[in-house]
Amino acid sequence: MRRNERGSQPSRIFSRCGGHERTNKLTSKELQKENDLLTQRISELERSKFELRQAEEALRASETKFRMLYRSITDAFAAVDMTGRILDCNESFLTMLGYGAEEIGRLTFRDITPATWHRMEADIIRDQVLVRGYSDIYEKEYARKDGTVFPVELRTTLLRDAKGIPVIMWAIIRDITDRKQKEEALRKSEARYKRLAENSPGVVYQFMMDDEGRYSFPYINEKLLAVTGVSSLEATHDISVFTGRIHPEDLPKFHADILASATALAPYHAVFRFRREDRYIWLEARSTPERMPDGSTLWDGFFLDISERRQEREELLRTQFAMDRAPDSVLWVDDEGRIIYANDTACTWMGFTREELLDMKIFDLDPDFPPSQWEEHKQLMRNRGTMTFESHHVTKDGRTFPVEVRSNYFEYGDRWLTCAFDRDITLRRQAQEEREQLIAELQKALSEVKTLSGLIPICASCKKIRDDRGYWNQIESYIREHSDAEFSHGICPDCAAQFYATMKKP
Structure with missing residues (x-):
């Protein structure tokens, strides 16, 4: 078209049609x-060109960002064609498998996948990827260049061309070796926990209190039946089968302790009586609470039948009470001579506090027992089991008093111990000394009496004795004056018979 210089004149428009030039006139x-x-x-074309340029720049920027993400992503990325040949991958994928970029390009994804997984993955591609364009996340294994096999997790996505024909599959692959190891460790731990729970001497349980204060046993092991006579199935179905057997006097504290533990999320510890058949046993429960998302509280713990332990403890307390208050001193001594127990009497007699005695050795109390004889004494104790001997003890103020020691050997494991019952024999010693003195005096008197009888003249008829002055005296008067002897008068059987016979004569 050509514009006329004067706009009021029509313009000629030339066109060719069938090889002939034609002129159209326009106003x-x-x-x-x-x-x-x-x-x-x-x-419009200029605007489209500008928009296209902006789109190209945005695309380049987006591609740059994608490339940066693609190269720096920590998870492995790989793309393959529909034959499985690896077209592209990032550095993480190469590092994961130990191949170089050129080496990996000559492989297919089947080459790096152990044969045991080929059929499974082919089914996933056929049934999921080609049908809906992507797969569920699935697990399989890869084989590194050095031959080691490791587990991976991936999801495969399909790309189609403009005609809808599948051309590329790509996936983000994650090495799940650590996770698998943790899962295996967890599985073993759970199995070990289950074995421990089932073989535990106590009852392992999970106890729950919901936000309305209702109780339940989500889990309780089979040991419950052996300990309480209630089956775990009964208890998990209806917890009142368990709580209904708690002693009525202990039930209020049982509820209060649970509430306090739940409120403060503090460890739970309780001891209560539980009815088993026609008798009560003592149970001790320990557990740790955890708040659940729904507001309930869950305790993980265990409880034990402590009836025997409680009885043993009571017996031990009674024995301890008796030992502490025994009239004799009681000392436990270890293999080095250290005093490891002293009763009240030992403290009273020797004037030391119990703490002071427990910081001493037996050699500090017994001056007759030097440390050099200790090993010999230990061997004698081990051979004989029991020894009784006399010795001395020294009080805090330095006074020494005699004691009779009855020492008993006791071996606990590999530990040498002796229990010594010490008796203060001060009064016995005094009595012995007095008796010995009396015996000496009597022996002396008897000796003097024998001397007199050998020298004194006696009448053959009336039995009077003549003293050194020539006087005749009754025998008892003479002996009384010349000795410490005393007489008591009686009548012998012969004289009595004669006397009574005379009395009977008319």
């Missing part, structure tokens, strides 16, 4: 309209 109004349309079209 200026029509020409202006054509010109406006052309200007508008040029503007």
Whole structure:
């Protein structure tokens, strides 16, 4: 088209049709309209060109970001064609498998996958990837260049061309070796925990209190039946089968302790009586609470039948009470001579506190027992089991008093111990000394009496004795004056018979 210099004149439009030139005449109004349309079209083209340039720049920026993400992502990325040949991958994928970029490009994903997984993965591609364009997350294994096999997790996505034909599959692959190891460790731990729970001497349980204060046993092991006579099935189905057997006097504290533990999320510890058949046993419960998302509280713990232990403790306390208050001193001594127990009497007699005695050795109390004889004494104790001997003890103020020691050997494991019962024999010693003195005096008196009888003249008829002055005295008077002897008078059987016979004569 060619514009006329004078807009009021028609313009000629030349065109060729069938090889012939044809001229069309347009009015200026029509020409202006054509010109406006052309200007508008040029503007649209310019705008489209600008938008295309912006889109290209955005695409380049996006591609740059994608490449940066693609190269720096910690998880492995790989793309394969529909034959399985690896087209592209990031550095993480290469590092994971130990291949170089050129080496990996000559392989298919089947080459790096152990044969045991081929059929499974083919089924996933056929049934999931080709049908809906992606797979569920699945697990399999890869084989590294050095031959080691390790587990991976991936999801495969399909790309199609403009005609809808599948051309590329890509996936993000994660090495799950650590996770598998942790899962295996957890599985073993759970199995070990289950074995421990089932073989535990106590009852292992999970106890729950919901946000309305209702109780339940989510889990309780089979040991419950052996300990309480209630089966775990009964208790998990209806906890009142268990709580209904708690002693009525202990039940209020049982509830209060649970509430306090739940409120403070503090460890739970309780001891209560539980009815088993026609008798009560003592149970001790320990557990740790945890708040659940729904507001309930869950305790993990165990309880034990402590009836025997409690009885043994009571017996031990009674024995301890008796030992502490025994009238004799009681000392336990270890293999080095250290005093490891002293009763109240030992403290009273020797004037030391119990703490002071427990910081001493037996050699500090017994001056007759030097440390050099200790090993010999230990061997004698081991051979004989029991020894009784006399010795001395020294009090805190330095006074020494005699004691009779009855020492008993006791071996606990490999530990040498002796329990010594010490008796203060001060009064016995005094009595012995007095008796010995009396015996000496009596022996002396008897000796003097024998001397007199050998020298004194006695009448053959009346039995009077003549003293050194020539006087005749009754025998008892003479002996009383010349010795410490005393007489008591009686009558012998012969004289009595004669006397009574005389009395009976008319």
